[in-house]
């Protein structure tokens with residue numbers, strides 16, 4: 001059988017890795033897919049650079065639409081990024097009856113429902129393994145390996161840039177700004193790091209995992225998103241003294257008590273003894289809790305040219321296997337059921353259940369701690385641990401660090417407002433969520 005023909009839109013970091021991996025491992029990939037897979041056409045704005053990567057045997061064009069118009073191409077890979085031209089080209093490829101593979105988490109998290117509905121109508125597949133956690137096959141794990149399970153929750157370190165910054169802050173005692181500069185100098189953070197440090201990139205990925213795990217439409221706009229820009233080195237130190245590490249986690253959780261789903265990204269205290277707390281540098285890891293399997297952990301490179309290409313090519317192989325199969329036995333490559341579970345809402349953050357780390361700078365007077373614990377008790381928030389430390393701000397002040405047990409977030413917000421209003425509380429109260437992940 002002649003090889004399946006693939007068109008590549010955008011041959012930058014991931015696109016060039018995809019071309020290299022596919023070419024280098026050609027024979028093995030053919031054996032596994034049951035058919036050869038060849039990139040025969042590439043579109044990129046920089047045609048000279050594209051030509052330099054692929055050599056003479058591949059057709060190179062500047063306009064992605066020429067790839068979509070080519071009737072010999074069965075699969076289109078979109079590796080341009082963003083919501084603009086990438087969305088238009090993906091929709092046009094689907095409309096032309098092509099299968100699509102993309103690493104574009106931003107596009108899927110925001111427009112996924114529309115894209116998947118169009119793919120379903122056309123009977124084509126959309127592969128997006130590379131969109132979440134780069135080279136880690138987490139989409140496959142959720143969709144295939146864990147398919148017997150009722151997923152209870154997922155928690156992941158799914159942004160390498162922020163994990164690198166947090167590791168630097170902890171290892172070297174650096175503040176956020178200094179650690180960000182290091183990350184930029186070493187190429188772990190972009191010149192404009194907003195998407196990473198504000199938690200948006202992690203929220204895109206958490207949104208996609210949530211939709212697959214719970215069968216709901218993608219709803220990025222309902223995610224609660226907090227980044228790491230406000231984190232201070234002092235809180236990383238105190239967390240350490242209490243046996244915790246601070247990680248930026250993407251969390252999604254089924255909540256049967258209120259028939260909803262939690263979807264949130266924020267800095268989180270995690271017990272230092274958990275494996276995920278020890279994931280350092282730019283590495284990614286995802287913990288999935290299923291009712292049958294229990295807890296499973298997936299670890300690896302979440303970005304980079306060839307790690308991400310590894311996931312792109314896995315999707316190409318999947319599609320090739322299914323495409324080659326008897327058309328009556330093709331399995332649609334979609335795990336969402338648009339509309340089917342749409343009634344299960346993403347919960348507002350006030351309804352989330354979590355525990356907290358609090359740091360209060362208070363006047364060094366008797367009765368202050370009693371007043372604060374009373375406010376917490378009045379809101380039904382129980383205390384797990386309290387430590388009191390000399391404040392760096394001077395003798396007349398004390399740092400009060402409190403760990404709470406689980407509570408409804410709204411209750412904690414009310415308690416925080418009352419505590420903040422006390423004249424003996426001298427600075428904004430630092431509050432960071434905490435998850436035991438057990």
Ligand SMILES: NC(=O)c1ccc[n+]([C@@H]2O[C@H](COP(=O)([O-])OP(=O)(O)OC[C@H]3O[C@@H](n4cnc5c(N)ncnc54)[C@H](OP(=O)(O)O)[C@@H]3O)[C@@H](O)[C@H]2O)c1
Pocket residue numbers: 009010011012013014015043044045046062063064078079080081082085103104105106130131134302303304305308
């Ligand atoms: N890099 C990673 O490690 C990684 C990991 C996971 C997922 N992803 C996702 O993968 C996608 C690609 O990322 P990347 O890092 O490979 O980006 P990149 O290096 O910037 O590559 C994008 C390529 O697309 C080209 N391009 C831009 N507009 C185009 C158009 N209209 N038609 C054809 N080509 C066009 C660019 O050309 P010019 O350079 O000439 O503009 C560039 O060569 C993004 O969605 C990203 O979020 C990346």
